[in-house]
Amino acid sequence: MEQGFKSTLLKPVFFPSVLILGLLVLYAISMPTHAGELFSATKEFIAQKFGWFYMLSVGIFTLFIIFLAVSPYGRFKLGPDQSKPAYSYLSWFAMLFSAGMGIGLMFWSVAEPLMHYTSPPVGEGSTVEAAREAMRITFFHWGLHAWSIYAVVGLVLAYFSFRHGLPLSIRSALYPLIGERIYGGIGHSVDTIAVLGTILGVATSLGFGVLQINSGLNYLFDVPVGITTQVILIALITSIATVSVVLGLDGGIKRLSELNLYLAGLLLLFVLLAGPTFFLLSALVQNVGAYLSGVVFMTFNQYVYDSTPWLGWWTLFYWAWWIAWAPFVGMFIARVSRGRTIREFIAGVLFVPVGFTFVWMTIFGNSALDVIMNKGGDALSSAVSSDVSTALFQFLEHFPFSGITSILAVLLVITFFVTSSDSGSLVVDTITSGGKENNPVWQRIFWALLEGVVAAALLIAGGLGALQSASIVIALPFAFIMLIACWGLFRALYLEGIRYESLQHHMNAGRHGKISGTWQSRLGRLIVFSAVPETKRFIQEDVVKAMHAVKEELEKFQWHVDVSYDPKGVALLRVEHSGDFDFSYEVRLKSQDTPTYAFPESVNPLKEQKKYARAEVYLQDGNKAYDIYGYDEDVIATDIIDQFEKHRHFLHNTSSLNPAIPIE
Numbered sequence: 001m002e003q004g005f006k007s008t009l010l011k012p013v014f015f016p017s018v019l020i021l022g023l024l025v026l027y028a029i030s031m032p033t034h035a036g037e038l039f040s041a042t043k044e045f046i047a048q049k050f051g052w053f054y055m056l057s058v059g060i061f062t063l064f065i066i067f068l069a070v071s072p073y074g075r076f077k078l079g080p081d082q083s084k085p086a087y088s089y090l091s092w093f094a095m096l097f098s099a100g101m102g103i104g105l106m107f108w109s110v111a112e113p114l115m116h117y118t119s120p121p122v123g124e125g126s127t128v129e130a131a132r133e134a135m136r137i138t139f140f141h142w143g144l145h146a147w148s149i150y151a152v153v154g155l156v157l158a159y160f161s162f163r164h165g166l167p168l169s170i171r172s173a174l175y176p177l178i179g180e181r182i183y184g185g186i187g188h189s190v191d192t193i194a195v196l197g198t199i200l201g202v203a204t205s206l207g208f209g210v211l212q213i214n215s216g217l218n219y220l221f222d223v224p225v226g227i228t229t230q231v232i233l234i235a236l237i238t239s240i241a242t243v244s245v246v247l248g249l250d251g252g253i254k255r256l257s258e259l260n261l262y263l264a265g266l267l268l269l270f271v272l273l274a275g276p277t278f279f280l281l282s283a284l285v286q287n288v289g290a291y292l293s294g295v296v297f298m299t300f301n302q303y304v305y306d307s308t309p310w311l312g313w314w315t316l317f318y319w320a321w322w323i324a325w326a327p328f329v330g331m332f333i334a335r336v337s338r339g340r341t342i343r344e345f346i347a348g349v350l351f352v353p354v355g356f357t358f359v360w361m362t363i364f365g366n367s368a369l370d371v372i373m374n375k376g377g378d379a380l381s382s383a384v385s386s387d388v389s390t391a392l393f394q395f396l397e398h399f400p401f402s403g404i405t406s407i408l409a410v411l412l413v414i415t416f417f418v419t420s421s422d423s424g425s426l427v428v429d430t431i432t433s434g435g436k437e438n439n440p441v442w443q444r445i446f447w448a449l450l451e452g453v454v455a456a457a458l459l460i461a462g463g464l465g466a467l468q469s470a471s472i473v474i475a476l477p478f479a480f481i482m483l484i485a486c487w488g489l490f491r492a493l494y495l496e497g498i499r500y501e502s503l504q505h506h507m508n509a510g511r512h513g514k515i516s517g518t519w520q521s522r523l524g525r526l527i528v529f530s531a532v533p534e535t536k537r538f539i540q541e542d543v544v545k546a547m548h549a550v551k552e553e554l555e556k557f558q559w560h561v562d563v564s565y566d567p568k569g570v571a572l573l574r575v576e577h578s579g580d581f582d583f584s585y586e587v588r589l590k591s592q593d594t595p596t597y598a599f600p601e602s603v604n605p606l607k608e609q610k611k612y613a614r615a616e617v618y619l620q621d622g623n624k625a626y627d628i629y630g631y632d633e634d635v636i637a638t639d640i641i642d643q644f645e646k647h648r649h650f651l652h653n654t655s656s657l658n659p660a661i662p663i664e
Contacts, residue, residue, distance in 0.1 A: 009443065010434035012188040017195040017432060018450075025453055028461035035461040039469035046472055047312030052302060054319045057479045059299045062148040064486050065346055068155070073493040074343030076500075078155075079162040080622030083339040093352055094261040095336050095423075102260060102416035103209040104321075105142070105360055106409065111391035112138050113365035114372065114384045121303060121310040131369050132290060135283070138365055139291040140298045141318045142357050144350065149322045149482075151349045153330025155342065156485045159492065162338045163621075167435025170194040170327055173485035176492050190481055191431050194327035197478050198431070199447075200470045201324035202424035203455040209417040210234050210455070211389040216410035219393040220403065231456045237414060238452030241421035245444045256419045263412045267405065268363055274399045275367040283366040288358060320475035326482065331427045335437070342493075364395070371398050421451055499621070499650045529594050530629055535613035536569045536589050538629055543587045543615065546636035547573040569613075573640065583647045585640050586618040587628065619643060 028035045068074060077083060085092070116134035118125045123133070156173040166172035171187035178186060210233045217223035217233075244256060272280060303311050337345050368391075371377035375398070383394040392409055396402045425448040432447075433439050458470055530538070544565050550573065551561040560576045569589025576582050591613045614627040617639070628636060 007443070008433040008436045008439045010188075010191075010432055012185075013191045013195065013434070014432040016188075016192050017199075017428075020192075020196060021199060021450065021454060025457040028457040032461045039461065039473075043469035043472045044312065046476060047309075047316050050476060051311060051316050054316050054323075054475075054479065055300060055302060057483060058145050058149065058319045058322075061152050061482065061486070062145050062299070064490075065148045065151045065155070065350065066144075068493070069343055069346040069350070073497060074346070075341060076159075076493065076496055077163070077339065077341050077622075078158040078334075078345060079338045082623035082625070083162070085337070085339040087336055089348070090261075091258060092336055092348065094258045095332070102264070103205045103212075103413065103420055105357065106392065106413050106416060107208045107212050107389070108138075108142075109361055109364035109392070110368045110395045111384050111388045112141070113361070114368055114381055114391065115388075117369060117372070118381055118385065121308055121314075122306050128373075131373065134369070135287045135362070135365055136290045136294060136298075137314075138361050139287055139358060140295065141315065142361060143291060143354050144295070145299070146318070146322045147350045147354055149319075149326050150329045150333065151346055152482060152486060152489075153326040154333040154337065154349060155330075155345060156489050157331050158334035158337050158345065159342070159489060161334065161435070164492075168331065168334065168437065169431050169435040170331075170481070170485075172435070173481075173488050176488040177484065193474070193477050193481065195428055195431050197324045197326070197474045198328035198424055198428050199451055199454055200458075200474050201321065201326075201328060202420055202451050203458055204321060204324070204470065205420055206234065206417060206451065206455040207459050208389075209413050209420075210237070210459070212392065212413050213237075213410055213417070215387065215389040216393055216406055216413070219390070220406055220410070227460060230459055234452050234456045234459075237417050238421060238448060240414075241418045241425070241452075242445055242448040244418055245422035245425045245448045246441055256415055256422075260412065260415050260419060263408065263415065264360075267408055267412060268360060270405060271367055271399065272363050275363070276370050279370065280363050280366055284359060284362040287362050287366075291358075317472060320472035323475035323479050323482065326478065327431070328424045328427045331430065332423050335426075335430075364392075368395050371395070421448055424451055495654055496621075498653045501653075529612035532589070532591050532611055532613040535615055535629055539569050539571050539587055539589055539615050540565060542631075542633060543571045543628070543636055546633045546640065547571060547585075549633065550637050550640050575644070577651065581620070581647070581651065583644055584620055585643055587615050588618055590614045590616045617643075 087095070113134045116137050117130050120130045120133055121137075123130065153170075153173075157168060157170070160166045160172040160175060161168040164175075166175055166182075169187075169191055170193075171182040171190045174182050174186065174190065181187070182190075210230045213233055214223065214225050214230050217229075218225050223229060333349055337349075340348070368380065372381050377398060380391075380394050380398070384391045393406050396405045396409065399405065422444075425444050428447045429439050429443045430437055433443070544563065547563045551563050554561050554575060562572075562574045562576075564572050566572075570586065572584060572586045574582055574584045591611055594610050594612050613629075615629040616627055617624045628639060631639070
């Protein structure tokens with residue numbers, strides 16, 4: 001690249017992705033009829049031949065992620081042990097929810113229950129039993145399975161990137177299985193598929209969003225409904241998304257996501273209070289019970305004895321849609337989840353959004369069913385059947401202040417549209433840059449614009465049918481990748497579990513070795529808070545000296561040992577184990593304010609705080625949270641050997657596994 005036009009692009013991923021998407025756009029625009037027919041035929045073929053694979057895969061993802069949540073592996077952090085989350089619970093939930101399925105909830109919350117009510121997969125429509133089944137199916141499509149797909153990808157990426165230092169990219173999930181080959185052709189291919197899935201998945205949602213915005217503007221201001229209007233809307237809203245993506249994660253996406261959450265909560269509360277409130281609360285309890293009682297059967301139900309195309313149009317489309325979105329949403333929630341434990345991550349990503357989704361679907365879906373079943377609102381059912389995108393606005397006509405709530409709904413769809421687009425742009429930019437996060441602005445702008453172009457092209461080629469077909473097609477290869485990633489993650493966590501147990505093995509007396517000197521000197525170390533220069537000198541002289549003593553002893557047995565010191569106050573001893581995990585023992589200077597209990601009040605009546613420093617020990621998995629300042633050389637050397645012994649015990653337990661997982 002020329003000077004002034006910097007780039008962090010990973011060319012083997014960027015150029016194939018752009019080429020394939022470019023050819024797809026040209027084909028869809030130049031031959032829209034033929035493209036629509038081809039997309040539809042491909043979707044039908046995959047639904048007929050591979051529907052079982054989609055259903056089985058999603059079932060495996062759900063069981064796997066729930067297993068991790070309740071297993072001992074849930075205690076491990078997505079990052080070093082001492083890392084802390086960068087975002088509050090509110091900001092974290094708002095961002096993952098807005099990116100996850102905000103547009104979809106706006107589009108389908110009224111339409112889907114009504115469509116299942118009038119045309120159920122089996123049995124007679126427009127009955128009480130059809131209403132029960134409609135809500136159970138809707139919960140199934142938007143419940144644990146959808147968010148389990150996101151959680152699998154997000155957890156894999158966060159764990160390998162933040163815990164093991166691999167690139168924040170889909171290829172990293174394969175490291176336990178193929179090692180360094182992730183940086184070659186296999187890794188490039190996996191990331192390219194992830195880029196295509198992300199772009200097409202986001203384009204599908206943007207297509208839904210723009211159809212609904214067009215319908216809302218037609219309802220409010222008589223704006224004509226058609227491809228031309230929709231393409232113009234895509235261009236306008238993509239421009240807004242481009243501004244947001246330039247502002248970045250904290251400046252744009254975080255604030256918009258929080259705005260989404262507040263607006264969605266406002267609309268939800270209005271419908272709950274203006275509608276049949278107590279009926280909706282009762283329906284929520286019953287819907288959850290019906291979902292839980294039938295979730296296992298629905299997970300594996302193929303309708304093989306019913307001979308209906310319903311599965312391909314509904315469940316398979318949803319599973320493919322979520323899988324196509326998984327690289328995008330998974331990587332995005334990984335980026336904002338550093339520092340959380342695996343159990344906390346799964347609880348946040350799986351159960352909190354699902355709970356909100358169930359409330360949302362009940363309030364909108366059951367309110368719509370109530371309008372039709374008890375208030376003579378047959379026109380609402382007819383309107384949904386003729387144009388799905390008008391469902392929400394036709395529904396709001398049955399409530400007070402419909403004009404105001406419709407404007408709020410349009411605004412909400414637009415903000416969801418924007419957050420989906422700019423989040424997708426950030427993710428694709430990261431993938432095509434080999435996992436780098438701080439990339440030139442022009443790259444993010446490029447992907448934001450390309451997402452809009454792809455969405456417009458697919459709408460031209462065949463509207464919703466083309467969008468649905470594109471998602472189902474690209475999800476097929478990525479489902480295979482996700483299954484492999486699950487195995488890789490389990491293997492890595494199994495090894496980490498062994499390491500954790502090994503580090504608890506042979507705990508030495510006094511925990512960190514016997515401290516030399518009298519009890520008076522020990523008391524002095526306990527109550528004296530050493531100044532930063534003193535601790536730095538201790539690390540540079542005493543700790544490094546002890547490390548060199550251990551190094552000299554190990555080198556007598558032909559071990560390759562490195563000892564280094566960073567002027568910032570970091571001493572490191574590393575023992576190489578060819579073909580296995582290296583051992584590292586690091587002592588870092590950690591400066592902080594003295595606590596209020598540091599001195600008697602008579603000595604420090606104003607409780608003034610000064611800086612002091614600790615010499616803290618770090619191993620491969622992060623800070624061990626103990627301070628060795630003031631230890632004699634022999635005690636430090638003994639502590640190094642204690643930790644080395646635990647490391648050797650870990651290697652013994654994993655010797656038959658021949659792992660290929662980095663630990664730094």
